Amino acid sequence: MLQHPQVKGPGVGLLGYSKGADLSLAMAAFLKNITAVASLNGSVAITSIPLRYKDKTIPSLLFNKEKIKVIDSNILDYSDVALDAFQAPGNQSLIPLEKAEAQLLFIVGQEDHVLKSEYYATEVCKLLQAQGKENFQILSYPGTGHCFDPPYFPLYPIGNHPLFHKRALLGGEPVAYSKAQVHACNVRHTALNNQIP
Template identity: 35%
Template sequence: MSSQIILRLLPSARCLFDEPVQLKVSGLRSRQVVTMRARSADERGVVFSSSATYRADGRGEIDLDRDPSLSGSYVGVEPMGLLWSMRPDILHKRFQKNNSLNPHVVRFSVHEEEGRVLAEATNERLLIGEGVSRHPVREGNIHGVLFTPPGQGPFPAVLDLYTFGGGVSEKRASLLASRGFVVLTMSLYGHDDMPGNTKKIQLDYFEEGIQLLKKQDKKHPKEELRSHVWINGCSANTALPLYYKNSQILPALMFDVSRIIHTELGAGIVKYVLNSTLAEENKVTLVPIEQAKGHFLFAAAEDDLNWDSKAYMDQMVERLKHHGKENFESVCYPGAGHYLEPPYGPFCPSAMHGVVHAAALWGGEPRDHAAAEVHLWKKIQDYFRTHLSCDAALSEAKL
Protein backbone atom coordinates (compact mmCIF):
# COMPACT_ATOMS: atom_id res chain seq x y z
CA MET A 1 0.00 0.00 0.00
CA SER A 2 1.12 3.52 -0.74
CA SER A 3 1.62 5.73 2.33
CA GLN A 4 0.61 8.74 0.23
CA ILE A 5 -2.83 7.41 -0.67
CA ILE A 6 -5.51 7.72 2.02
CA LEU A 7 -9.03 6.26 2.17
CA ARG A 8 -11.20 8.12 4.69
CA LEU A 9 -14.62 7.25 6.12
CA LEU A 10 -16.52 10.35 7.26
CA PRO A 11 -17.69 11.45 9.72
CA SER A 12 -16.34 8.32 11.43
CA ALA A 13 -15.28 4.76 10.65
CA ARG A 14 -17.69 3.63 13.40
CA CYS A 15 -21.42 4.23 13.01
CA LEU A 16 -24.84 2.64 13.33
CA PHE A 17 -25.91 0.16 10.66
CA ASP A 18 -28.55 2.54 9.30
CA GLU A 19 -26.23 5.56 8.99
CA PRO A 20 -24.49 6.60 5.76
CA VAL A 21 -20.75 7.18 5.56
CA GLN A 22 -18.84 9.31 3.07
CA LEU A 23 -15.91 7.60 1.33
CA LYS A 24 -13.08 9.82 0.14
CA VAL A 25 -9.76 8.91 -1.47
CA SER A 26 -6.83 11.33 -1.73
CA GLY A 27 -3.23 11.09 -2.90
CA LEU A 28 -3.93 9.51 -6.28
CA ARG A 29 -2.45 10.72 -9.56
CA SER A 30 -4.49 13.23 -11.51
CA ARG A 31 -7.27 11.36 -13.40
CA GLN A 32 -6.03 7.99 -12.14
CA VAL A 33 -8.50 5.11 -12.59
CA VAL A 34 -8.85 2.80 -9.60
CA THR A 35 -11.18 0.08 -8.38
CA MET A 36 -12.86 0.41 -5.00
CA ARG A 37 -13.98 -2.75 -3.25
CA ALA A 38 -16.06 -3.68 -0.22
CA ARG A 39 -15.96 -7.03 1.54
CA SER A 40 -17.73 -8.45 4.59
CA ALA A 41 -19.06 -11.69 6.07
CA ASP A 42 -22.39 -12.36 7.75
CA GLU A 43 -23.05 -14.43 10.87
CA ARG A 44 -22.85 -17.70 8.94
CA GLY A 45 -19.50 -16.81 7.42
CA VAL A 46 -20.92 -16.16 3.95
CA VAL A 47 -18.72 -13.57 2.22
CA PHE A 48 -20.34 -10.57 0.51
CA SER A 49 -18.42 -8.27 -1.81
CA SER A 50 -18.77 -5.48 -4.37
CA SER A 51 -16.54 -3.36 -6.58
CA ALA A 52 -16.75 -0.17 -8.63
CA THR A 53 -14.36 1.70 -10.93
CA TYR A 54 -13.71 5.40 -10.36
CA ARG A 55 -11.60 8.10 -12.00
CA ALA A 56 -9.88 10.63 -9.72
CA ASP A 57 -10.27 14.35 -10.36
CA GLY A 58 -7.46 16.70 -11.29
CA ARG A 59 -6.27 16.80 -7.70
CA GLY A 60 -6.08 13.02 -7.43
CA GLU A 61 -9.19 12.77 -5.24
CA ILE A 62 -12.35 10.66 -5.34
CA ASP A 63 -15.50 11.47 -3.37
CA LEU A 64 -18.30 8.89 -3.60
CA ASP A 65 -20.83 11.56 -2.66
CA ARG A 66 -19.87 13.39 -5.86
CA ASP A 67 -18.20 11.07 -8.35
CA PRO A 68 -19.86 8.41 -10.52
CA SER A 69 -18.87 4.78 -10.72
CA LEU A 70 -17.84 4.03 -14.31
CA SER A 71 -18.41 0.27 -14.09
CA GLY A 72 -18.63 -2.59 -11.66
CA SER A 73 -21.40 -3.60 -9.26
CA TYR A 74 -23.24 -0.34 -10.07
CA VAL A 75 -22.76 2.77 -12.20
CA GLY A 76 -23.43 6.43 -11.49
CA VAL A 77 -23.26 8.51 -8.32
CA GLU A 78 -24.22 6.18 -5.47
CA PRO A 79 -22.60 7.24 -2.18
CA MET A 80 -23.54 3.97 -0.44
CA GLY A 81 -23.42 1.76 -3.52
CA LEU A 82 -20.51 -0.34 -2.31
CA LEU A 83 -22.67 -1.44 0.63
CA TRP A 84 -26.04 -2.20 -0.94
CA SER A 85 -24.53 -3.77 -4.07
CA MET A 86 -22.54 -6.42 -2.17
CA ARG A 87 -23.33 -9.96 -3.32
CA PRO A 88 -22.70 -13.33 -1.66
CA ASP A 89 -19.99 -15.66 -2.89
CA ILE A 90 -22.56 -18.48 -2.73
CA LEU A 91 -25.78 -18.36 -4.74
CA HIS A 92 -29.13 -17.78 -3.06
CA LYS A 93 -27.78 -16.62 0.27
CA ARG A 94 -29.44 -13.80 2.17
CA PHE A 95 -27.31 -11.51 4.32
CA GLN A 96 -27.93 -12.48 7.94
CA LYS A 97 -26.94 -10.22 10.77
CA ASN A 98 -29.51 -11.06 13.42
CA ASN A 99 -27.58 -10.75 16.69
CA SER A 100 -27.36 -7.09 17.64
CA LEU A 101 -24.11 -7.64 19.57
CA ASN A 102 -22.24 -8.45 16.36
CA PRO A 103 -21.44 -5.37 14.25
CA HIS A 104 -21.43 -5.44 10.47
CA VAL A 105 -17.73 -5.03 9.70
CA VAL A 106 -16.98 -3.87 6.14
CA ARG A 107 -13.47 -3.62 4.73
CA PHE A 108 -13.13 -1.02 1.99
CA SER A 109 -10.08 -0.97 -0.25
CA VAL A 110 -8.66 0.96 -3.21
CA HIS A 111 -6.85 -0.96 -5.98
CA GLU A 112 -4.85 0.14 -8.97
CA GLU A 113 -5.70 -1.41 -12.33
CA GLU A 114 -3.20 -4.23 -11.84
CA GLY A 115 -4.96 -5.16 -8.60
CA ARG A 116 -2.39 -3.93 -6.06
CA VAL A 117 -3.93 -2.51 -2.87
CA LEU A 118 -3.34 1.22 -2.55
CA ALA A 119 -5.33 1.99 0.60
CA GLU A 120 -7.72 0.31 3.06
CA ALA A 121 -10.19 1.31 5.75
CA THR A 122 -12.60 -0.63 7.99
CA ASN A 123 -16.17 0.46 8.68
CA GLU A 124 -17.68 -0.92 11.90
CA ARG A 125 -21.45 -0.66 11.49
CA LEU A 126 -23.12 -1.20 14.87
CA LEU A 127 -26.59 -2.70 15.27
CA ILE A 128 -27.09 -1.34 18.76
CA GLY A 129 -26.47 2.20 19.96
CA GLU A 130 -24.50 3.27 22.99
CA GLY A 131 -26.42 2.79 26.22
CA VAL A 132 -29.20 0.64 24.71
CA SER A 133 -29.91 -2.35 26.93
CA ARG A 134 -30.54 -5.81 25.51
CA HIS A 135 -32.45 -8.46 27.48
CA PRO A 136 -33.24 -11.92 26.04
CA VAL A 137 -36.79 -12.91 27.02
CA ARG A 138 -37.85 -16.46 27.84
CA GLU A 139 -41.01 -15.69 29.77
CA GLY A 140 -44.07 -17.86 29.37
CA ASN A 141 -44.25 -18.74 25.69
CA ILE A 142 -42.28 -15.70 24.56
CA HIS A 143 -39.08 -16.21 22.59
CA GLY A 144 -37.70 -12.74 22.02
CA VAL A 145 -35.38 -9.91 22.95
CA LEU A 146 -36.26 -6.63 24.68
CA PHE A 147 -34.33 -3.46 23.85
CA THR A 148 -34.54 -0.33 25.99
CA PRO A 149 -33.02 3.08 25.16
CA PRO A 150 -30.77 4.85 27.67
CA GLY A 151 -32.33 7.50 29.88
CA GLN A 152 -35.40 7.72 32.07
CA GLY A 153 -38.09 7.85 29.41
CA PRO A 154 -40.96 7.49 29.02
CA PHE A 155 -40.41 6.03 25.55
CA PRO A 156 -42.85 4.86 22.87
CA ALA A 157 -43.17 1.05 22.88
CA VAL A 158 -43.07 -1.17 19.79
CA LEU A 159 -43.78 -4.87 19.29
CA ASP A 160 -41.70 -6.11 16.34
CA LEU A 161 -42.79 -9.34 14.64
CA TYR A 162 -40.25 -10.98 12.37
CA THR A 163 -41.57 -13.59 9.94
CA PHE A 164 -38.59 -14.77 7.87
CA GLY A 165 -37.92 -18.47 8.49
CA GLY A 166 -38.54 -18.47 12.23
CA GLY A 167 -36.23 -17.41 15.02
CA VAL A 168 -35.59 -13.90 16.25
CA SER A 169 -33.96 -11.14 14.22
CA GLU A 170 -32.67 -8.29 16.37
CA LYS A 171 -31.46 -5.86 13.71
CA ARG A 172 -34.61 -3.80 13.15
CA ALA A 173 -35.56 -3.84 16.84
CA SER A 174 -32.14 -2.82 18.15
CA LEU A 175 -31.87 0.00 15.62
CA LEU A 176 -35.32 1.31 16.56
CA ALA A 177 -34.31 1.20 20.21
CA SER A 178 -31.20 3.17 19.27
CA ARG A 179 -33.60 5.81 17.91
CA GLY A 180 -35.57 6.10 21.15
CA PHE A 181 -38.15 3.29 21.26
CA VAL A 182 -38.67 0.45 23.74
CA VAL A 183 -38.85 -2.57 21.43
CA LEU A 184 -39.72 -6.21 22.00
CA THR A 185 -38.89 -8.41 19.03
CA MET A 186 -40.46 -11.85 18.99
CA SER A 187 -40.22 -14.95 16.87
CA LEU A 188 -43.49 -15.39 15.02
CA TYR A 189 -43.67 -19.02 16.13
CA GLY A 190 -42.63 -18.73 19.77
CA HIS A 191 -40.36 -21.41 21.20
CA ASP A 192 -41.07 -23.64 18.19
CA ASP A 193 -38.99 -21.21 16.11
CA MET A 194 -39.73 -22.69 12.71
CA PRO A 195 -43.00 -22.92 10.74
CA GLY A 196 -42.51 -26.65 10.20
CA ASN A 197 -42.77 -27.21 13.95
CA THR A 198 -46.20 -25.68 14.45
CA LYS A 199 -49.66 -26.19 13.02
CA LYS A 200 -51.29 -22.91 13.98
CA ILE A 201 -50.58 -19.32 15.00
CA GLN A 202 -51.77 -18.30 18.48
CA LEU A 203 -52.82 -14.68 19.00
CA ASP A 204 -52.47 -15.35 22.73
CA TYR A 205 -48.71 -15.44 22.15
CA PHE A 206 -48.63 -11.90 20.81
CA GLU A 207 -50.90 -10.81 23.64
CA GLU A 208 -48.21 -12.09 26.02
CA GLY A 209 -45.74 -9.80 24.29
CA ILE A 210 -48.05 -6.81 24.71
CA GLN A 211 -48.49 -7.57 28.39
CA LEU A 212 -44.73 -7.83 28.84
CA LEU A 213 -44.28 -4.42 27.22
CA LYS A 214 -46.88 -2.94 29.53
CA LYS A 215 -44.79 -3.96 32.52
CA GLN A 216 -41.71 -2.04 31.40
CA ASP A 217 -40.78 0.88 33.64
CA LYS A 218 -39.53 3.15 30.85
CA LYS A 219 -42.59 2.96 28.65
CA HIS A 220 -45.37 5.54 28.87
CA PRO A 221 -47.85 4.65 31.66
CA LYS A 222 -50.93 4.91 29.41
CA GLU A 223 -51.44 1.97 27.10
CA GLU A 224 -53.62 1.04 24.16
CA LEU A 225 -53.08 -0.66 20.82
CA ARG A 226 -52.80 2.44 18.68
CA SER A 227 -50.52 2.21 15.67
CA HIS A 228 -49.45 -0.44 13.15
CA VAL A 229 -46.87 -0.71 10.37
CA TRP A 230 -47.64 -3.30 7.68
CA ILE A 231 -44.74 -4.10 5.31
CA ASN A 232 -45.37 -6.26 2.23
CA GLY A 233 -48.06 -8.28 3.93
CA CYS A 234 -51.08 -10.21 2.67
CA SER A 235 -54.72 -9.21 2.99
CA ALA A 236 -55.53 -12.75 4.12
CA ASN A 237 -54.29 -15.04 6.84
CA THR A 238 -51.85 -17.39 5.08
CA ALA A 239 -50.38 -20.88 5.49
CA LEU A 240 -51.42 -21.51 9.13
CA PRO A 241 -54.82 -21.04 10.82
CA LEU A 242 -55.09 -18.25 13.38
CA TYR A 243 -56.33 -19.08 16.89
CA TYR A 244 -57.23 -17.13 20.02
CA LYS A 245 -58.11 -18.74 23.36
CA ASN A 246 -58.15 -22.16 21.64
CA SER A 247 -60.77 -21.02 19.11
CA GLN A 248 -60.04 -20.55 15.42
CA ILE A 249 -60.34 -16.93 14.38
CA LEU A 250 -59.33 -17.27 10.72
CA PRO A 251 -58.60 -20.27 8.52
CA ALA A 252 -55.51 -20.17 6.33
CA LEU A 253 -55.31 -19.17 2.69
CA MET A 254 -53.40 -22.05 1.17
CA PHE A 255 -50.98 -22.35 -1.72
CA ASP A 256 -50.00 -24.68 -4.56
CA VAL A 257 -46.26 -25.14 -5.10
CA SER A 258 -46.89 -26.50 -8.60
CA ARG A 259 -47.45 -22.87 -9.60
CA ILE A 260 -43.82 -21.93 -8.91
CA ILE A 261 -42.21 -20.51 -12.04
CA HIS A 262 -38.74 -22.02 -12.39
CA THR A 263 -35.99 -19.87 -13.88
CA GLU A 264 -32.54 -20.43 -15.35
CA LEU A 265 -31.08 -18.73 -12.27
CA GLY A 266 -31.90 -21.78 -10.17
CA ALA A 267 -34.45 -19.87 -8.10
CA GLY A 268 -38.19 -19.84 -8.64
CA ILE A 269 -40.84 -17.13 -8.70
CA VAL A 270 -43.33 -17.99 -5.95
CA LYS A 271 -45.54 -14.93 -6.43
CA TYR A 272 -48.41 -16.93 -7.86
CA VAL A 273 -48.48 -19.96 -5.55
CA LEU A 274 -51.04 -18.49 -3.13
CA ASN A 275 -54.67 -19.14 -3.87
CA SER A 276 -56.70 -16.08 -4.87
CA THR A 277 -57.82 -13.77 -2.08
CA LEU A 278 -60.69 -12.69 -4.35
CA ALA A 279 -62.22 -16.14 -4.80
CA GLU A 280 -65.50 -16.58 -2.99
CA GLU A 281 -64.34 -19.70 -1.15
CA ASN A 282 -61.32 -17.83 0.25
CA LYS A 283 -63.10 -14.78 1.64
CA VAL A 284 -63.23 -16.41 5.07
CA THR A 285 -59.44 -16.05 5.24
CA LEU A 286 -59.46 -12.26 4.73
CA VAL A 287 -58.29 -10.14 7.66
CA PRO A 288 -61.20 -8.00 8.98
CA ILE A 289 -58.95 -4.97 9.29
CA GLU A 290 -61.89 -2.61 9.69
CA GLN A 291 -62.38 -4.05 13.18
CA ALA A 292 -58.88 -3.11 14.31
CA LYS A 293 -58.25 -0.04 16.42
CA GLY A 294 -55.63 2.56 15.80
CA HIS A 295 -53.86 3.89 12.73
CA PHE A 296 -52.12 1.97 9.93
CA LEU A 297 -49.11 2.62 7.75
CA PHE A 298 -49.09 0.29 4.74
CA ALA A 299 -45.91 -0.15 2.69
CA ALA A 300 -45.76 -2.25 -0.46
CA ALA A 301 -42.99 -3.07 -2.92
CA GLU A 302 -44.33 -3.13 -6.47
CA ASP A 303 -41.71 -5.61 -7.73
CA ASP A 304 -42.23 -8.10 -4.92
CA LEU A 305 -41.86 -11.63 -6.36
CA ASN A 306 -42.84 -13.37 -3.12
CA TRP A 307 -46.46 -12.34 -3.53
CA ASP A 308 -48.47 -9.43 -4.88
CA SER A 309 -47.91 -6.99 -2.02
CA LYS A 310 -49.26 -4.00 -3.93
CA ALA A 311 -52.55 -5.76 -4.75
CA TYR A 312 -52.93 -6.98 -1.17
CA MET A 313 -52.32 -3.49 0.18
CA ASP A 314 -54.90 -2.08 -2.22
CA GLN A 315 -57.40 -4.65 -0.97
CA MET A 316 -56.80 -3.62 2.64
CA VAL A 317 -57.12 0.05 1.80
CA GLU A 318 -60.32 -0.50 -0.17
CA ARG A 319 -61.78 -2.52 2.68
CA LEU A 320 -61.08 0.29 5.14
CA LYS A 321 -62.57 2.88 2.77
CA HIS A 322 -65.65 0.70 2.25
CA HIS A 323 -66.24 0.79 6.00
CA GLY A 324 -65.78 4.54 6.15
CA LYS A 325 -62.36 4.39 7.76
CA GLU A 326 -59.73 7.06 7.28
CA ASN A 327 -57.22 5.77 9.83
CA PHE A 328 -54.47 4.83 7.41
CA GLU A 329 -51.79 5.98 5.01
CA SER A 330 -49.96 4.00 2.35
CA VAL A 331 -46.75 4.15 0.38
CA CYS A 332 -45.63 2.17 -2.69
CA TYR A 333 -42.12 1.55 -3.94
CA PRO A 334 -41.71 0.83 -7.68
CA GLY A 335 -38.64 -1.27 -8.33
CA ALA A 336 -38.41 -2.57 -4.75
CA GLY A 337 -38.44 -6.26 -3.82
CA HIS A 338 -39.87 -8.20 -0.91
CA TYR A 339 -37.32 -7.60 1.85
CA LEU A 340 -37.63 -3.97 2.87
CA GLU A 341 -35.33 -3.69 5.87
CA PRO A 342 -33.20 -1.01 7.57
CA PRO A 343 -31.01 0.56 4.89
CA TYR A 344 -27.45 -0.06 3.73
CA GLY A 345 -27.41 -3.83 3.97
CA PRO A 346 -26.67 -6.03 0.92
CA PHE A 347 -29.57 -6.34 -1.51
CA CYS A 348 -31.09 -9.85 -1.60
CA PRO A 349 -32.03 -11.02 -5.11
CA SER A 350 -32.67 -14.65 -4.10
CA ALA A 351 -32.61 -16.93 -1.07
CA MET A 352 -34.20 -20.06 0.35
CA HIS A 353 -37.93 -19.69 0.96
CA GLY A 354 -39.00 -20.95 4.38
CA VAL A 355 -42.44 -22.15 3.26
CA VAL A 356 -41.83 -23.73 -0.14
CA HIS A 357 -38.35 -24.96 0.91
CA ALA A 358 -36.67 -23.94 -2.32
CA ALA A 359 -34.60 -21.03 -3.61
CA ALA A 360 -36.84 -18.11 -4.55
CA LEU A 361 -36.44 -14.77 -6.31
CA TRP A 362 -37.50 -11.86 -4.11
CA GLY A 363 -37.72 -9.19 -6.79
CA GLY A 364 -36.56 -5.61 -7.02
CA GLU A 365 -33.86 -3.62 -8.77
CA PRO A 366 -30.90 -3.06 -6.41
CA ARG A 367 -30.70 0.73 -6.80
CA ASP A 368 -34.45 1.29 -6.45
CA HIS A 369 -34.70 -1.16 -3.58
CA ALA A 370 -31.87 0.56 -1.70
CA ALA A 371 -33.56 3.94 -2.13
CA ALA A 372 -36.87 2.49 -0.92
CA GLU A 373 -35.25 1.18 2.26
CA VAL A 374 -33.79 4.60 3.06
CA HIS A 375 -37.15 6.30 2.54
CA LEU A 376 -39.23 3.71 4.40
CA TRP A 377 -36.91 3.53 7.40
CA LYS A 378 -37.24 7.28 7.99
CA LYS A 379 -40.97 7.16 7.36
CA ILE A 380 -41.45 4.40 9.94
CA GLN A 381 -39.63 6.39 12.60
CA ASP A 382 -41.51 9.60 11.79
CA TYR A 383 -44.78 7.68 11.78
CA PHE A 384 -44.16 6.13 15.20
CA ARG A 385 -43.06 9.44 16.68
CA THR A 386 -46.28 11.02 15.42
CA HIS A 387 -48.71 8.30 16.44
CA LEU A 388 -46.90 6.98 19.52
CA SER A 389 -46.19 10.40 20.97
CA CYS A 390 -45.78 10.36 24.73
CA ASP A 391 -48.14 13.34 24.76
CA ALA A 392 -50.88 10.94 23.71
CA ALA A 393 -51.77 7.48 24.93
CA LEU A 394 -48.82 5.16 24.39
CA SER A 395 -49.22 1.98 22.44
CA GLU A 396 -47.45 -1.08 21.31
CA ALA A 397 -47.33 -1.20 17.54
CA LYS A 398 -46.86 -4.16 15.29
CA LEU A 399 -44.03 -3.83 12.81
Protein backbone atom coordinates in the same frame (compact mmCIF):
# COMPACT_ATOMS: atom_id res chain seq x y z
CA MET B 1 -45.17 -5.04 26.56
CA LEU B 2 -46.78 -2.04 28.18
CA GLN B 3 -45.14 -3.09 31.46
CA HIS B 4 -41.65 -2.93 29.92
CA PRO B 5 -39.68 0.09 31.24
CA GLN B 6 -38.61 1.16 27.73
CA VAL B 7 -42.20 1.26 26.42
CA LYS B 8 -43.52 4.77 27.01
CA GLY B 9 -47.16 3.92 26.30
CA PRO B 10 -50.06 4.42 26.40
CA GLY B 11 -50.02 2.17 23.32
CA VAL B 12 -47.69 -0.07 21.38
CA GLY B 13 -46.54 0.25 17.78
CA LEU B 14 -45.70 -2.87 15.78
CA LEU B 15 -43.41 -3.39 12.82
CA GLY B 16 -43.73 -6.65 10.91
CA TYR B 17 -42.18 -8.04 7.75
CA SER B 18 -43.73 -10.79 5.57
CA LYS B 19 -45.34 -13.32 7.96
CA GLY B 20 -44.52 -10.98 10.85
CA ALA B 21 -46.62 -8.32 9.14
CA ASP B 22 -49.61 -10.70 9.06
CA LEU B 23 -49.20 -11.33 12.78
CA SER B 24 -48.81 -7.62 13.57
CA LEU B 25 -52.00 -6.81 11.65
CA ALA B 26 -53.85 -9.64 13.41
CA MET B 27 -52.69 -8.30 16.78
CA ALA B 28 -54.08 -4.88 15.85
CA ALA B 29 -57.40 -6.48 14.91
CA PHE B 30 -57.78 -8.46 18.15
CA LEU B 31 -55.80 -6.70 20.89
CA LYS B 32 -56.31 -3.36 22.59
CA ASN B 33 -53.54 -0.78 22.98
CA ILE B 34 -52.01 -1.41 19.53
CA THR B 35 -51.94 2.14 18.18
CA ALA B 36 -49.83 1.76 15.01
CA VAL B 37 -48.71 -1.02 12.66
CA ALA B 38 -46.14 -0.80 9.88
CA SER B 39 -46.61 -3.80 7.57
CA LEU B 40 -43.68 -4.49 5.22
CA ASN B 41 -44.56 -6.71 2.26
CA GLY B 42 -47.08 -8.69 4.22
CA SER B 43 -50.31 -10.30 3.25
CA VAL B 44 -53.56 -9.10 4.80
CA ALA B 45 -54.67 -12.72 5.08
CA ILE B 46 -53.39 -15.46 7.34
CA THR B 47 -50.74 -17.52 5.55
CA SER B 48 -48.95 -20.82 6.20
CA ILE B 49 -50.80 -21.95 9.34
CA PRO B 50 -54.22 -21.04 10.79
CA LEU B 51 -54.39 -18.30 13.41
CA ARG B 52 -56.19 -19.05 16.64
CA TYR B 53 -57.11 -16.40 19.19
CA LYS B 54 -59.50 -17.29 21.99
CA ASP B 55 -62.57 -18.82 20.28
CA LYS B 56 -61.74 -17.40 16.82
CA THR B 57 -59.87 -19.37 14.14
CA ILE B 58 -58.85 -17.84 10.83
CA PRO B 59 -57.92 -20.51 8.29
CA SER B 60 -54.71 -20.05 6.33
CA LEU B 61 -54.74 -18.98 2.72
CA LEU B 62 -54.31 -21.93 0.40
CA PHE B 63 -51.53 -22.30 -2.17
CA ASN B 64 -51.54 -23.68 -5.69
CA LYS B 65 -48.08 -25.20 -6.16
CA GLU B 66 -48.82 -25.81 -9.84
CA LYS B 67 -48.35 -22.07 -10.41
CA ILE B 68 -44.68 -22.12 -9.38
CA LYS B 69 -42.50 -20.82 -12.22
CA VAL B 70 -38.96 -22.10 -12.79
CA ILE B 71 -36.27 -19.56 -13.73
CA ASP B 72 -32.74 -20.56 -14.74
CA SER B 73 -33.50 -24.22 -13.94
CA ASN B 74 -33.10 -23.95 -10.14
CA ILE B 75 -34.62 -20.61 -9.05
CA LEU B 76 -38.36 -20.57 -8.42
CA ASP B 77 -40.86 -17.72 -8.71
CA TYR B 78 -43.69 -18.11 -6.19
CA SER B 79 -45.48 -14.84 -6.94
CA ASP B 80 -48.67 -16.52 -8.20
CA VAL B 81 -48.97 -19.52 -5.85
CA ALA B 82 -51.14 -17.96 -3.11
CA LEU B 83 -54.82 -18.06 -3.91
CA ASP B 84 -56.50 -14.65 -3.98
CA ALA B 85 -57.94 -14.01 -0.52
CA PHE B 86 -60.31 -11.41 -1.99
CA GLN B 87 -61.77 -13.88 -4.48
CA ALA B 88 -62.12 -16.80 -2.05
CA PRO B 89 -65.67 -17.61 -0.89
CA GLY B 90 -66.39 -15.65 2.27
CA ASN B 91 -62.87 -14.21 2.45
CA GLN B 92 -62.28 -16.53 5.41
CA SER B 93 -58.50 -16.04 5.49
CA LEU B 94 -58.64 -12.24 5.60
CA ILE B 95 -57.58 -10.57 8.81
CA PRO B 96 -60.57 -8.54 10.14
CA LEU B 97 -58.77 -5.19 9.89
CA GLU B 98 -62.06 -3.32 10.15
CA LYS B 99 -61.79 -4.04 13.90
CA ALA B 100 -58.35 -2.40 14.16
CA GLU B 101 -58.20 1.03 15.77
CA ALA B 102 -54.48 1.36 15.00
CA GLN B 103 -53.04 3.50 12.24
CA LEU B 104 -52.01 1.08 9.47
CA LEU B 105 -49.02 1.75 7.23
CA PHE B 106 -48.56 -0.69 4.35
CA ILE B 107 -45.08 -0.57 2.83
CA VAL B 108 -44.93 -2.63 -0.35
CA GLY B 109 -42.45 -3.45 -3.07
CA GLN B 110 -43.85 -3.41 -6.58
CA GLU B 111 -41.49 -6.23 -7.60
CA ASP B 112 -42.31 -8.55 -4.70
CA HIS B 113 -42.10 -12.11 -6.06
CA VAL B 114 -43.18 -13.86 -2.85
CA LEU B 115 -46.51 -12.11 -2.23
CA LYS B 116 -48.62 -9.74 -4.25
CA SER B 117 -48.18 -7.32 -1.39
CA GLU B 118 -49.12 -4.18 -3.35
CA TYR B 119 -52.33 -5.84 -4.54
CA TYR B 120 -53.21 -7.00 -1.00
CA ALA B 121 -52.61 -3.56 0.50
CA THR B 122 -54.64 -1.81 -2.21
CA GLU B 123 -57.57 -4.21 -1.93
CA VAL B 124 -57.77 -4.16 1.86
CA CYS B 125 -57.65 -0.36 1.86
CA LYS B 126 -60.59 -0.34 -0.57
CA LEU B 127 -62.52 -2.54 1.88
CA LEU B 128 -61.61 -0.32 4.82
CA GLN B 129 -62.58 2.82 2.93
CA ALA B 130 -65.94 1.27 1.97
CA GLN B 131 -66.56 0.77 5.71
CA GLY B 132 -65.79 4.41 6.46
CA LYS B 133 -62.30 3.80 7.87
CA GLU B 134 -59.47 6.25 7.22
CA ASN B 135 -56.72 4.76 9.41
CA PHE B 136 -54.46 3.54 6.61
CA GLN B 137 -51.73 4.61 4.24
CA ILE B 138 -49.86 2.77 1.46
CA LEU B 139 -46.25 3.42 0.45
CA SER B 140 -45.48 1.59 -2.78
CA TYR B 141 -41.94 1.39 -4.13
CA PRO B 142 -41.00 0.50 -7.72
CA GLY B 143 -37.90 -1.66 -8.14
CA THR B 144 -38.28 -3.12 -4.64
CA GLY B 145 -38.78 -6.82 -4.04
CA HIS B 146 -39.94 -8.86 -1.07
CA CYS B 147 -36.99 -8.20 1.23
CA PHE B 148 -37.12 -4.81 2.89
CA ASP B 149 -34.15 -4.50 5.22
CA PRO B 150 -33.00 -1.43 7.16
CA PRO B 151 -31.09 1.23 5.18
CA TYR B 152 -27.71 0.28 3.73
CA PHE B 153 -28.23 -3.47 4.00
CA PRO B 154 -27.42 -5.06 0.63
CA LEU B 155 -30.14 -6.24 -1.72
CA TYR B 156 -30.53 -9.97 -2.19
CA PRO B 157 -33.00 -10.48 -5.06
CA ILE B 158 -32.68 -14.27 -4.76
CA GLY B 159 -32.84 -16.18 -1.49
CA ASN B 160 -34.50 -19.04 0.34
CA HIS B 161 -38.28 -18.92 0.32
CA PRO B 162 -39.43 -18.83 3.96
CA LEU B 163 -42.24 -21.36 3.43
CA PHE B 164 -41.05 -23.68 0.67
CA HIS B 165 -37.35 -23.66 1.72
CA LYS B 166 -36.05 -23.53 -1.84
CA ARG B 167 -34.12 -20.93 -3.82
CA ALA B 168 -36.60 -18.26 -4.84
CA LEU B 169 -36.82 -15.04 -6.77
CA LEU B 170 -37.49 -12.31 -4.21
CA GLY B 171 -37.25 -9.39 -6.63
CA GLY B 172 -35.74 -5.94 -6.51
CA GLU B 173 -33.24 -3.67 -8.24
CA PRO B 174 -30.26 -2.20 -6.28
CA VAL B 175 -30.66 1.57 -6.82
CA ALA B 176 -34.44 1.68 -6.37
CA TYR B 177 -34.20 -0.67 -3.37
CA SER B 178 -31.59 1.53 -1.66
CA LYS B 179 -33.70 4.66 -2.08
CA ALA B 180 -36.81 2.85 -0.83
CA GLN B 181 -34.96 1.60 2.28
CA VAL B 182 -34.02 5.11 3.38
CA HIS B 183 -37.39 6.71 2.53
CA ALA B 184 -39.46 3.95 4.15
CA CYS B 185 -37.32 3.98 7.29
CA ASN B 186 -37.88 7.72 7.75
CA VAL B 187 -41.63 7.42 7.13
CA ARG B 188 -41.98 4.41 9.46
CA HIS B 189 -40.12 6.19 12.23
CA THR B 190 -42.25 9.32 11.88
CA ALA B 191 -45.52 7.38 11.62
CA LEU B 192 -44.86 5.22 14.67
CA ASN B 193 -43.64 8.18 16.76
CA ASN B 194 -46.69 10.26 15.83
CA GLN B 195 -49.04 7.51 17.02
CA ILE B 196 -47.17 6.61 20.19
CA PRO B 197 -46.13 9.57 22.36
